[in-house]
Amino acid sequence: MNLRQLKQRFVLHLDPVLLSGLGALLLVSLLTLYSASDGNGARVLGQLGNIAVAFIVLWIIANMPLHWLMRIAVPMYVLGMALLIGVALFGEISHGARRWLNLGVANIQPSELMKIAVPLMMAWYFEKHEATLTWRNHLIAALLLVMPLALIVRQPDLGTSILIAASGFFVLFLAGLSWRVILGLLVAAAASAPFLWHALHDYQRQRILMLFDPSQDALGKGYHTIQGMIAVGSGGLMGKGYLQGTQTHLDFLPERTTDFIFAVWSEEFGFIGNLFLLGLYVFVIGRGFVITANASTYFTRLMAGSITLTFFIYTFVNIGMVTGILPVVGVPLPLVSYGGTSLLTLMLGFGVLMSIHTHQRLVKT
Amino acid sequence: MTRKIELKNSQREIHFFRLRLFVGLGFAGLLMLLLLARVFYLQVLQHGHFDTLAESNRIYVVPIVPNRGVITDRNGVVLARNYAGYTLEVTPDNIRNLDQTIAEIGKLVEIKPKDLRRFKKLLAERRSLQTLPIRTRLTDEEVARFAAQRYRFPGVELKARLFREYPYTETTSHLLGYIGRINQQELEELEAGEVAANYLGSEYIGKTGIEQYYEKVLHGVTGFEQVEVDAGGRAVRMVSRTAPESGKNLTLTLDAGLQEVAVQALGDFRGALVAIDPANGEVLAYVSKPGYDPNLFIDGIDTESWDALNNSPDVPLNNRALRGQYPMGSTIKPFMALTGLHFAARSPDFSISDPGYYMLPGSRHQYRDWKVGGHGRVDMFKSIVVSCDTYYYGLATELGIDRMHDYLGQFGFGKRTGIDLEGEVPGLLPSTGWKMQRHQQIWYPGDTVSAGIGQGYQLATPLQMAHVTATLANGGVGYRPHLVKAIQRETSAPPQPLFDLKIPAQDIDLVKRAMQAVTHPGGTAAGSFYNALYPVGAKTGTAQVIAIKQGEKYDEKKVSEYNRDHAWFIAFAPADQPRIALAVLAENGGHGSSTAAPIARKVFDYYLLGKLPKPLKKAAVSDTAEGD
Numbered sequence: 001m002n003l004r005q006l007k008q009r010f011v012l013h014l015d016p017v018l019l020s021g022l023g024a025l026l027l028v029s030l031l032t033l034y035s036a037s038d039g040n041g042a043r044v045l046g047q048l049g050n051i052a053v054a055f056i057v058l059w060i061i062a063n064m065p066l067h068w069l070m071r072i073a074v075p076m077y078v079l080g081m082a083l084l085i086g087v088a089l090f091g092e093i094s095h096g097a098r099r100w101l102n103l104g105v106a107n108i109q110p111s112e113l114m115k116i117a118v119p120l121m122m123a124w125y126f127e128k129h130e131a132t133l134t135w136r137n138h139l140i141a142a143l144l145l146v147m148p149l150a151l152i153v154r155q156p157d158l159g160t161s162i163l164i165a166a167s168g169f170f171v172l173f174l175a176g177l178s179w180r181v182i183l184g185l186l187v188a189a190a191a192s193a194p195f196l197w198h199a200l201h202d203y204q205r206q207r208i209l210m211l212f213d214p215s216q217d218a219l220g221k222g223y224h225t226i227q228g229m230i231a232v233g234s235g236g237l238m239g240k241g242y243l244q245g246t247q248t249h250l251d252f253l254p255e256r257t258t259d260f261i262f263a264v265w266s267e268e269f270g271f272i273g274n275l276f277l278l279g280l281y282v283f284v285i286g287r288g289f290v291i292t293a294n295a296s297t298y299f300t301r302l303m304a305g306s307i308t309l310t311f312f313i314y315t316f317v318n319i320g321m322v323t324g325i326l327p328v329v330g331v332p333l334p335l336v337s338y339g340g341t342s343l344l345t346l347m348l349g350f351g352v353l354m355s356i357h358t359h360q361r362l363v364k365t
Numbered sequence: 366m367t368r369k370i371e372l373k374n375s376q377r378e379i380h381f382f383r384l385r386l387f388v389g390l391g392f393a394g395l396l397m398l399l400l401l402a403r404v405f406y407l408q409v410l411q412h413g414h415f416d417t418l419a420e421s422n423r424i425y426v427v428p429i430v431p432n433r434g435v436i437t438d439r440n441g442v443v444l445a446r447n448y449a450g451y452t453l454e455v456t457p458d459n460i461r462n463l464d465q466t467i468a469e470i471g472k473l474v475e476i477k478p479k480d481l482r483r484f485k486k487l488l489a490e491r492r493s494l495q496t497l498p499i500r501t502r503l504t505d506e507e508v509a510r511f512a513a514q515r516y517r518f519p520g521v522e523l524k525a526r527l528f529r530e531y532p533y534t535e536t537t538s539h540l541l542g543y544i545g546r547i548n549q550q551e552l553e554e555l556e557a558g559e560v561a562a563n564y565l566g567s568e569y570i571g572k573t574g575i576e577q578y579y580e581k582v583l584h585g586v587t588g589f590e591q592v593e594v595d596a597g598g599r600a601v602r603m604v605s606r607t608a609p610e611s612g613k614n615l616t617l618t619l620d621a622g623l624q625e626v627a628v629q630a631l632g633d634f635r636g637a638l639v640a641i642d643p644a645n646g647e648v649l650a651y652v653s654k655p656g657y658d659p660n661l662f663i664d665g666i667d668t669e670s671w672d673a674l675n676n677s678p679d680v681p682l683n684n685r686a687l688r689g690q691y692p693m694g695s696t697i698k699p700f701m702a703l704t705g706l707h708f709a710a711r712s713p714d715f716s717i718s719d720p721g722y723y724m725l726p727g728s729r730h731q732y733r734d735w736k737v738g739g740h741g742r743v744d745m746f747k748s749i750v751v752s753c754d755t756y757y758y759g760l761a762t763e764l765g766i767d768r769m770h771d772y773l774g775q776f777g778f779g780k781r782t783g784i785d786l787e788g789e790v791p792g793l794l795p796s797t798g799w800k801m802q803r804h805q806q807i808w809y810p811g812d813t814v815s816a817g818i819g820q821g822y823q824l825a826t827p828l829q830m831a832h833v834t835a836t837l838a839n840g841g842v843g844y845r846p847h848l849v850k851a852i853q854r855e856t857s858a859p860p861q862p863l864f865d866l867k868i869p870a871q872d873i874d875l876v877k878r879a880m881q882a883v884t885h886p887g888g889t890a891a892g893s894f895y896n897a898l899y900p901v902g903a904k905t906g907t908a909q910v911i912a913i914k915q916g917e918k919y920d921e922k923k924v925s926e927y928n929r930d931h932a933w934f935i936a937f938a939p940a941d942q943p944r945i946a947l948a949v950l951a952e953n954g955g956h957g958s959s960t961a962a963p964i965a966r967k968v969f970d971y972y973l974l975g976k977l978p979k980p981l982k983k984a985a986v987s988d989t990a991e992g993d
Contacts, residue, residue: 174385230422233407233415246423251596271408278401289390293383301382305389312393316400323403 013062013358015291021284022335022350026051028265028277029336035243036256036264036338043257043338050340054347061351066359069352070299073117073124077144080117083110084151091155096203099155111152111160115345116352118148118164119306122171127299138177145172156201159330162317167310174305207327224260227252228322231263239270257338259330262322285312291357300356307349314346424604425594428566431585432527434612436541436575438621439647439850444537445576447527451503453511454496457488459520467499470521473514474500474507483667490548496522501664529569529663533621535656536628539684540619540786540848542574543659563587572662573684575615575848578785582852585612613853618647623972627652630967630978634954635679636931637686639831639846640947640968643937645860646835646844648784649945650968651828653689655681678927687789690824691950694906694957695752696933697773697819699837699876702745704772705760706872713875716744723758725810732758732814749879750888752905754818761817766808769816770796775866777843778825782832783863784846792829795822820909830935830948838902838937838946840873841866877902881940890934893962899973900940903965905957906933929953934961938969945972 030044037043061069083101087110091098100107122141129137145168153161173182189196197205231247240246245267247253256264266274288308295301314334320326322333332342407415436445453474460466467484470476480500487497503511503523511523529544531537547555547570555561555570564570566587571577588609592600627638627650640650655677661670674681683689705711721739722731734740734754740747748756761769774780779794795816797808815821825833828846836843842865850856880902884894889905908931932954937946947965954960967978 170389173389174382176381176385227422229407230415230418232404233411234419235408236412236416237409246593247419250423250594250601252419252422266404266408271404274404274408275401278397278404282397285393289386292386298378305386309389309393312396316393316396319400320403323400323407325399325403 010059013354014059015062015287015354015357018284018287018291018350018354018357021280021287022347024280025284025335028280029261029338031242032261032265032268032336033257033338035245035268036248036261038249039243047338050343053340054343057344058347058351058354061348062354062358064351064355066297066300066355069120069303069355070124070127073120076113076117077121080110080114081148081151083108084114084148086110088151088154097155097157099157109341111148111155111157111164112341112345114148114152114164115160115167115310116348118145119167119171119303119310122168122175123299123302123306126171126175126302127297130298133176135178135181138172138175138181141172141175142168145169156204157330158204159317162329163310163314163331166313167306170306170309171302174302204327207329224254224328225321225324227254228260228263229324231260232266232323235267235270235273237271239266239268239273242268244268259318259328259332259337260322261337262319262333265336266322281312281315285315288353291353294360295356296360300360304353304356307353311346311349422596423593425592425598425600426565427590427592427600429588429590429606429609430566430568431587431609432611433529433544433569433585434579434583434853435614436583436617437614438617438619438624440620440622441616442621444533444617444619444621445529445531445541448530449525450501450528451508452498452524452526453500453503454522454524455484455499456496456520456522457491466518466521470499470511470518473510474503476500479667479669482669483665486668487546487665498664502528531659533624534658534660536625536652537619537621538574538656538659539653539686540574540624540651541659542576543572543662544569544576545572545662546570546665569663573788574786575617577787579615579849579852583612583615586610615849616851616854617848618642618649618850619651619848620649620972623650623968624652626650626971626978627964627968628654628656630964631949631951632964634960634964635685635952636950636954637689637827638947638949638964638968639686639828640945640972641831641835641846643835643839643943643946644844646832646846646863647850647860648846648848649972650947651686651848653683653685653687653827655679657681684786684788685950685952686827687784687786688826689950689952690790690792690826691931691933692821692823692908693819693825693830694908694931694933695754695818696830696904696906696935696948696957697823698749698752698757699880699904700773700776700778700833701757701760701769701817702749702876702879703837703868703872704764704769705745706875707772707868708764708768710763711745711760713745713871716742716747717756717759719743719753719755721755723755723814725762725814728811730811746875746879746882749876749904750882750885752883752889757817758814759817761813762810764813766813766816767796767798769813770794770799775864776833776836777829778823778833780829782828782846784828785848789828790826792826793822793824819906827948827950830933830950831946834935834937834948835943835946836866837873837876838943840870841868877940880904880937884936889958890936890962893958893966897938897966897969899938899969901936901938901969902940902943903934903936903962905962906935907931907955907957908933910953926953930955932957932960934958934965936962936965936969938973945969 030047033047034044087098087101090101092100092102094100099109099111101110122144125141125144149161149165152164227247231245231253234247245264247267248256248264253260253263265277285308288304288311292301292304292308295304311334314331317326317329317331318333321328321331332339334346335343432447435443437443453470457463467476476499484497484499491497508523515523531541546568547564551570555564563586567584571580571583576583586609588607590606591604593602593604594600623640631638631652631654634654636654638650638652639648641648657674719734719739719741721737722733724731739755740751740753743753743756747753774794779792781789781791800806800808812821816823832846842862844860845863881900882888883903884890884901890903894901910928910930932951934949934957937943947968949961949964951960970976970978
């Protein structure tokens with residue numbers, strides 16, 4: 001194998017279109033992180049390391065044949081469930097939530113694994129029963145979603161719950177869940193809202209209340225939302241200029257390298273910058289739709305669709321939260337916020353997308 | 366066949382899936398548009414609003430306190446000044462363990478129990494985020510010691526500040542008043558007056574006296590520095606600066622030398638002395654004794670000093686010149702004489718034969734003259750010189766209380782003089798209407814008799830007596846007594862007369878000559894003005910504190926000190942061309958002639974001749990005439 005062949009082998013399962021979109025978003029991430037951390041190079045280098053690791057994972061997954069993915073669906077799901085139960089029983093409490101499991105060698109957050117494992121399992125299940133699909137199968141698939149979801153809601157981890165619920169729902173939806181059931185679910189959700197409200201934790205209720213009037217506790221619970229909106233709004237059409245954001249650099253903006261990084265970008269690059277950033281997300285999501293539409297098997301279609309739509313939900317929830325139309329839930333801006341775990345999960349998802357796209361292309365040719 | 370069906374199924378399935386996918390795509394697209402609209406709303410439509418919010422986050426306005434105006438006397442002698450010094454100030458809201466922090470500070474800088482007590486008192490009254498001084502007037506060494514360790518004390522600041530100081534302490538206390546820390550009530554008043562912004566950085570406000578009355582002028586205009594701060598409140602850089610405008614300096618009408626002489630002359634008496642330039646109402650001396658040290662009040666007085674001042678039987682905090690109301694006694698007689706002339710109730714030549722008492726027609730009650738056996742034949746001139754009571758008992762009865770009220774009121778009795786100090790009281794000039802309203806009683810003829818010698822319901826403040834004396838000395842043309850001559854060296858227009866009683870020249874002449882004779886041999890104040898190098902017009906007075914029963918004689922030795930008579934003395938000099946008019950009141954001083962007149966002599970000697978008095982003894986020179 002000469003160098004050229006090696007290079008060919010390396011890029012064989014990478015989708016250049018998707019990859020360019022991801023690369024652009026990651027560049028935005030590094031650029032914004034540098035500003036958000038007040039020119040702290042270590043933060044940027046750290047994220048660069050995270051990107052490197054996540055990229056390797058993406059490459060490995062992209063090179064995995066599809067039947068391998070099918071094969072790991074069940075063990076991954078079972079393992080994830082086991083770990084979630086472990087968390088519920090022996091998990092470590094930090095900041096009032098039980099999310100982490102100490103395995104002796106490392107602390108892990110099993111809910112993160114479930115972001116992929118749940119849709120994978122559901123897609124696998126639908127693929128298995130493709131020929132004889134009835135409402136019974138949908139019910140079982142829904143149970144596969146609800147079981148881990150219940151455990152994660154109990155931790156509590158609202159952000160992850162929403163994302164997993166979305167990913168699972170999209171599988172059900174794409175698998176043809178009857179409109180009547182969807183409508184029924186919506187009605188049921190509306191009807192049970194008061195009970196759900198009751199079931200929420202105090203701090204979760206606070207966050208939702210803050211959404212309607214953040215100023216009622218401007219220095220407390222509403223502080224995040226208010227400062228985020230001020231940062232975004234004060235950016236204006238053209239932004240204050242790179243490294244010039246006052247909300248960012250005078251420490252008014254909380255969580256500015258993680259959940260509120262959108263506000264940093266918005267403040268410094270303005271509405272024009274946001275057109276560009278939202279454009280990048282639309283590009284990546286669009287590519288995801290194209291891959292989904294061209295996916296050859298039931299499993300891959302469901303999987304690709306779910307990954308794409310979940311990525312969109314990820315983006316929507318974060319930006320909606322920073323701009324004050326959604327309550328503050330701990331959802332980072334995908335690919336841009338600092339943090340290795342979420343990046344890893346996302347890139348794993350994109351690896352699956354690339355695998356789906358490139359392997360069937362190989363099959364076709 | 367089967368293969369075909371399967372293919373068809375798969376086709377349909379893909380079609381069905383794509384339909385779902387498009388629904389998902391539409392859903393995502395709509396929400397994306399929602400985000401875009403939201404961002405557009407925030408960044409384009411609401412940009413102005415959020416920009417303002419971001420600016421107010423970032424820009425912190427630091428007030429720059431103006432220097433308070435300096436107060437000097439008419440000759441430029443400094444009475445209230447500012448000096449630079451260091452305080453150690455604590456912001457309790459920013460300190461986790463206050464007691465421990467104070468203990469730690471105490472290791473570097475001496476904190477006396479007195480400082481601590483004062484701090485505790487301030488702590489209880491503080492407004493939120495206010496900084497409070499734990500120690501004032503640090504020595505250079507203490508400043509250096511703390512400065513080296515300041516990093517250990519977040520929330521504790523070493524502040525270079527200007528301090529107020531009153532070098533004359535007790536001598537000028539009732540006149541200047543003092544500044545003190547702004548309290549909650551004053552803050553609310555500032556807010557109500559919409560001047561709170563000017564006091565953003567100010568910690569002090571004039572509490573009494575000139576400092577209070579001229580607060581607006583003395584305070585100045587606060588400057589501002591716009592500073593960029595981070596979320597932790599740390600200043601990052603300065604954005605802009607508006608310089609403060611210093612408070613204006615005040616030049617008083619007061620003569621500090623005269624003031625000192627007056628204080629000394631009053632000696633240990635409780636009482637007051639006010640001296641006025643009759644030609645324009647300028648207050649030359651303003652004394653209320655005992656005084657207090659106003660410097661104690663500036664940074665909050667400690668409880669012990671406060672209790673000492675507040676509980677003293679001498680009531681040093683009482684501004685007697687302004688707020689002390691006393692029966693005026695015989696000092697009212699020259700004014701009564703003018704009232705008699707005004708209403709033609711008496712001609713100058715009319716004389717009575719004084720048996721030593723007065724009886725109302727149809728009554729056997731004797732209103733006694735101070736002199737047993739009487740003064741013999743007494744006309745108006747003599748009535749003033751010897752202070753004949755019987756003459757005025759009759760005059761008052763003839764005039765009636767309401768006519769007395771009307772004319773004496775024009776002189777300024779029973780009214781505030783309008784001096785530039787807060788809290789002046791009006792005294793009391795009774796009338797039949799007043800008595801009915803106040804006591805629901807009719808006016809008895811006997812009330813009028815004692816009113817004739819200033820011993821009834823009438824009350825006057827020492828300031829008021831000085832004011833009416835100055836008016837008399839000036840021939841009936843009155844000026845508003847005032848303490849400030851110039852603001853920032855800009856002398857205002859010469860004072861205009863407040864009123865002119867248009868007293869006929871011969872009338873005023875008669876009264877003034879009689880008052881002059883008071884200081885001549887045979888007059889009630891002759892002894893005190895023996896050998897005076899200038900002519901003096903005067904009148905003595907004695908105000909009873911307790912009533913003496915019919916047929917009993919007042920004996921100074923028999924009554925306790927606080928029940929002794931008050932001694933009054935009013936005078937002006939030189940009598941022909943008055944440059945100074947004054948009123949002296951010595952509480953429980955006994956006779957005006959023996960106690961109050963010598964005090965006036967010392968003040969005149971200094972003012973007119975530049976003569977400094979010898980150290981005074983209490984209960985001074987005795988007089989030839991015993992006085993009224």
